[in-house]
Amino acid sequence: MEPCYFKNFEQGDAYCYLDIKRDSGLFVAFSVGKWIQEVCDDLYELIAKRTQQPTYYSKISFCTDGNKQNENAIPKHFNKDCVNYSKVIKDKEGQIVIGTYKRDVFGRMSYDNASINNIDGFCSYLRARVGCFVRETRNFAKKRKQIVNILHVTQTNYNFIEAENGETPAIKEGLTDKVWEWNDIFDMRLSVNI
Numbered sequence: 001m002e003p004c005y006f007k008n009f010e011q012g013d014a015y016c017y018l019d020i021k022r023d024s025g026l027f028v029a030f031s032v033g034k035w036i037q038e039v040c041d042d043l044y045e046l047i048a049k050r051t052q053q054p055t056y057y058s059k060i061s062f063c064t065d066g067n068k069q070n071e072n073a074i075p076k077h078f079n080k081d082c083v084n085y086s087k088v089i090k091d092k093e094g095q096i097v098i099g100t101y102k103r104d105v106f107g108r109m110s111y112d113n114a115s116i117n118n119i120d121g122f123c124s125y126l127r128a129r130v131g132c133f134v135r136e137t138r139n140f141a142k143k144r145k146q147i148v149n150i151l152h153v154t155q156t157n158y159n160f161i162e163a164e165n166g167e168t169p170a171i172k173e174g175l176t177d178k179v180w181e182w183n184d185i186f187d188m189r190l191s192v193n194i
Contacts, residue, residue, distance in 0.1 A: 014032060014033070014034075014144050014147055015032070015033065015034065015035045015039065016030055016031070016032050016133075016147065016151065017030060017031045017032075017039060017040055017042075017043040018030045018043075018119065018122065018123075019043060019046075019047050020118050020119050020122050021169070021173070022061075022063075022118050023172070024169045024172035024173050025118070025122075025169040025172070026159055026169035026170065026172070026173050027122070027154075027155045027158045027159050027169065028046075028047055028050055028051065029043055029046035029047050029050055030043065030046075030151050030155070031043040031046065032144050032147050032148050032151065033144065036069075037069050037072060037073070040067070040069035040070065040072075040073045041072075041073045041076060041077075043073070044070075044073040044074060044076065044077040044078070045076075045077055047077070048077040048078060053078075053082075054078060054079070054082035054083065055082055056081055056082055058082075059082050059083060059084050059107060060078060060082065060083055060084070061083070061084040061085070061086075061107075061109055061113065062074060062083065062084070062085045062086075063085070063086050063087070063088060063109065063113070063114050063115060063116055064085075064087055064088075064116065065087065065088060065089065065090065065116060066087055066088075066089040066090070070085070070087075070105075071085075071105055074106070075106075080106050080107075081107075083106045083107055084104075084106065084107035084108060084109040085104070085105045085106040085107060085109070086102055086103060086104050086105060086109040086113075086114035087102070087103050087105060087114075088100055088101075088102050088114055088115060088116045089101055089102075089103065102114040125158075126154065129154070130150055130154060132146070132147060132150060156185060159175075160176065160179075160180040160185070161179065161180050161181065161182065163179040166179070167179075168180075
């Protein structure tokens with residue numbers, strides 16, 4: 001799992017916290033709001049609901065950037081003894097990354113597995129496809145609800161429709177056995193429990 005944070009640069013107060021499963025690329029969860037502890041907590045609460053709870057023998061792994069909020073959020077939703085958590089901290093001069101270093105926070109993650117390349121790549125994917133995530137653009141979303149709606153559509157498209165070598169992240173995770181089209185989603189029957 002690689003949580004990340006995505007700032008809506010035009011508005012300045014809407015951040016997106018994202019989680020991508022490294023092996024399959026599944027876009028697991030997101031939360032949108034101010035860059036505060038509660039919004040980070042919301043992300044990990046969703047991750048805990050959408051993934052199998054780890055055990056001491058089958059740990060969950062997280063790798064993030066240097067945001068301190070993760071160190072507080074992870075233990076609220078996962079037993080620290082069942083988590084491998086490392087940070088990749090970027091040294092910057094202005095907006096230019098001049099180096100990185102890695103640090104274990106909980107558990108032990110191998111040095112090679114401590115990476116945030118997947119989430120950095122996914123943020124590039126968002127910037128290339130979704131106008132409100134392009135830095136310094138006029139297409140920014142003016143309300144958080146717009147960003148949430150855009151991310152729900154993007155999550156569905158990324159997980160179920162966009163195939164690479166005939167597979168989507170949802171296929172890799174065993175959630176479906178085919179590449180979906182938008183008509184499959186629009187024609188789907190939904191059941192509601194009342």
